[in-house]
Amino acid sequence: MFRTALLSLGFLLLTVSLLVADDRPNFLLIYADDLGWKDVGYQGSDFYETPVLDKFAQEGMVFSAAYACAGNCAPSRACLMSGQYTPRHHLYAVGSTDRGPKNEMRLVPVPNHHGLSADNLTVAEALQAAGYVTGHFGKWHLDGKQGAKPTEQGFVESFDSFGNGELKEGTETNKKGPPEDPKGVFTLTDKACAFIEKNKDRPFFCYLPHHAIHTPLQGQPSTLEKFKQKEKGKYHQANMYAACTYDLDESVGRLLKKIDELGLTEKTMVIFTSDNGATPQSPQEPLRGNKGGYYEGGIREPFIVRWPGKVKPGSVCDVPVIQLDLYPTMLAAAGIPVPEGKVLDGESLLPLLTGEGSLKRSAIFWHFPGYLNTPVIRGRELDVQTGFRSRPVSVINQDHWKLHLYHEEWVLDGGQEKLPENGAVELYNLKDDIGEQHNLAASHPEKRDELLRELLDWHKHVGAIVPSESNPDYAPAAVGQQASQKKGKKRKI
Numbered sequence: 001m002f003r004t005a006l007l008s009l010g011f012l013l014l015t016v017s018l019l020v021a022d023d024r025p026n027f028l029l030i031y032a033d034d035l036g037w038k039d040v041g042y043q044g045s046d047f048y049e050t051p052v053l054d055k056f057a058q059e060g061m062v063f064s065a066a067y068a069c070a071g072n073c074a075p076s077r078a079c080l081m082s083g084q085y086t087p088r089h090h091l092y093a094v095g096s097t098d099r100g101p102k103n104e105m106r107l108v109p110v111p112n113h114h115g116l117s118a119d120n121l122t123v124a125e126a127l128q129a130a131g132y133v134t135g136h137f138g139k140w141h142l143d144g145k146q147g148a149k150p151t152e153q154g155f156v157e158s159f160d161s162f163g164n165g166e167l168k169e170g171t172e173t174n175k176k177g178p179p180e181d182p183k184g185v186f187t188l189t190d191k192a193c194a195f196i197e198k199n200k201d202r203p204f205f206c207y208l209p210h211h212a213i214h215t216p217l218q219g220q221p222s223t224l225e226k227f228k229q230k231e232k233g234k235y236h237q238a239n240m241y242a243a244c245t246y247d248l249d250e251s252v253g254r255l256l257k258k259i260d261e262l263g264l265t266e267k268t269m270v271i272f273t274s275d276n277g278a279t280p281q282s283p284q285e286p287l288r289g290n291k292g293g294y295y296e297g298g299i300r301e302p303f304i305v306r307w308p309g310k311v312k313p314g315s316v317c318d319v320p321v322i323q324l325d326l327y328p329t330m331l332a333a334a335g336i337p338v339p340e341g342k343v344l345d346g347e348s349l350l351p352l353l354t355g356e357g358s359l360k361r362s363a364i365f366w367h368f369p370g371y372l373n374t375p376v377i378r379g380r381e382l383d384v385q386t387g388f389r390s391r392p393v394s395v396i397n398q399d400h401w402k403l404h405l406y407h408e409e410w411v412l413d414g415g416q417e418k419l420p421e422n423g424a425v426e427l428y429n430l431k432d433d434i435g436e437q438h439n440l441a442a443s444h445p446e447k448r449d450e451l452l453r454e455l456l457d458w459h460k461h462v463g464a465i466v467p468s469e470s471n472p473d474y475a476p477a478a479v480g481q482q483a484s485q486k487k488g489k490k491r492k493i
Contacts, residue, residue, distance in 0.1 A: 036278025046233030060306030083327030097370025115147015124154025143170030219243025
């Protein structure tokens with residue numbers, strides 16, 4: 001009945017909007033796949049080139065401490081669409097939370113949901129109910145036995161492709177496209193442009209989640225040749241990675257040009273960001289870690305918002321924000337109240353965007369109660385040895401102080417009474433140590449315990465399930481055996 005009422009309200013508001021001028025902003029959300037914080041020119045890449053995004057950054061506000069909601073794809077997208085932390089929708093990973101050597105897992109992981117439930121009201125549904133026309137073009141990754149397709153979760157129009165034909169709605173795969181349309185970046189952009197042009201006289205929400213730059217990497221032949229001829233950087237040296245990023249950047253330029261041609265620039269809030277950190281193929285130094293982990297390299301993202309007349313061009317905000325904030329931000333910008341009964345964990349960014357205020361919350365959080373295989377750059381020594389990029393962990397970021405709580409040591413090795421010798425907690429001051437090199441858990445016990453209390457309180461608030469059952473199959477191998485087991489194994493990210 002709640003959804004029926006929302007749809008009825010939507011039809012009523014749509015009728016009204018056809019009769020009177022609707023000056024509410026349009027929303028265009030461009031969502032890259034696996035693009036790291038250091039992979040764009042304006043963040044200081046020493047090899048990759050993103051001229052369009054660099055210019056775009058000067059036209060809007062750059063959030064220098066912006067975060068994905070999870071270390072990899074599906075949970076980030078579930079949080080983005082639902083506006084809720086992972087403990088509320090239980091989608092924690094891609095596929096499974098027990099990825100990696102089972103004999104090295106000390107706890108039984110919390111089971112993963114497959115997809116975002118159709119009962120979870122998405123931002124697309126909330127905007128559609130308020131008279132917005134909604135379109136989705138690209139990767140979804142929220143279907144599955146417990147999920148639903150885009151057109152079942154608020155999108156009137158949905159299209160996906162790798163550039164060589166339309167994919168079945170909700171398809172979950174990654175592959176190359178034709179040489180002239182790598183990863184389908186231009187096909188998806190053209191579809192988004194057509195949607196925008198068709199609906200230029202109505203308020204719209206256009207969601208463009210690209211497949212680029214997820215593996216298999218692909219670039220136009222001419223783009224690849226450009227980077228083959230370029231001098232390599234200290235950290236970034238991969239030609240195809242650079243080509244794929246450059247072509248994605250070009251596609252963004254085509255979309256922004258269409259917005260300008262249609263005279264919609266002043267009326268459209270354009271957001272660019274990515275779902276998680278880069279793969280180890282692209283080091284994120286000075287950030288530690290990569291995709292799948294919860295050090296900064298796995299979750300800190302490029303994040304730009306352009307909204308002429310509202311957002312000061314060339315501005316930079318260093319307040320920690322998270323993609324959960326986009327749901328309430330769009331509602332607030334459109335003057336739409338939060339739907340009755342809907343729980344949102346984020347906070348509207350309008351005070352920061354307009355420079356007229358600050359955020360009310362004290363911290364942002366992450367919760368991953370499982371295991372992911374394949375070590376990351378500068379991961380924990382234990383994980384590098386045993387083949388994991390993440391073990392069960394919860395994280396809090398409060399005013400650039402960041403605490404990691406590792407559940408294996410917390411549950412099995414004495415908890416708080418044995419801090420800091422059990423290694424359950426790591427504490428970093430990101431203002432002084434963005435690379436998370438100096439663990440301050442022992443030297444700053446008051447700050448450690450303060451953040452730990454807040455994190456445990458948050459667990460209760462959102463109903464976070466912490467793995468607590470010992471794994472009966474835990475039988476750790478010797479370090480030499482671990483190295484031998486990992487050698488030659490196919491990497492799955």
